[in-house]
Amino acid sequence: MMKSDKLVAAFKETDYPETEVERSNLMMPLRAAAEKYGLSYYAVRLLALNGEIPAIRIGQGKILVNAAGLESYLSSARLTDRPPEPDSVHGIRVLGR
Numbered sequence: 001m002m003k004s005d006k007l008v009a010a011f012k013e014t015d016y017p018e019t020e021v022e023r024s025n026l027m028m029p030l031r032a033a034a035e036k037y038g039l040s041y042y043a044v045r046l047l048a049l050n051g052e053i054p055a056i057r058i059g060q061g062k063i064l065v066n067a068a069g070l071e072s073y074l075s076s077a078r079l080t081d082r083p084p085e086p087d088s089v090h091g092i093r094v095l096g097r
Contacts, residue, residue, distance in 0.1 A: 027056065027064035036067075037074060047073065 030048065034041045044065060048055035054069035 026067040028067050028070075030063050030065060033065050033067070033070055037070060044070070 028036065030044050031041055033039070034044045037044075044053075045063065047053045047070070048063050048065050053073050054066035056064050058064060
């Protein structure tokens with residue numbers, strides 16, 4: 001069992017805070033957050049690395065994400081229409097669209 005697997009297992013054994021105030025201070029490993037919210041590990045990692053959710057780096061590789069920040073991001077996420085295609089790319093007009 002890898003160290004990260006042990007950390008996820010230990011996190012699962014603890015009670016998840018129910019109130020917003022308790023969750024605001026809860027930092028979760030990437031894998032635990034991904035499993036809790038039904039996301040891929042890679043998606044949560046990208047959100048953290050791009051600064052879209054609050055996260056901290058522990059040591060050389062461990063990243064912890066804030067549970068309330070992730071919940072807030074997920075509750076505010078909306079599907080939007082694709083941005084309009086540009087009429088030109090680098091000054092060259094696009095034909096046939």
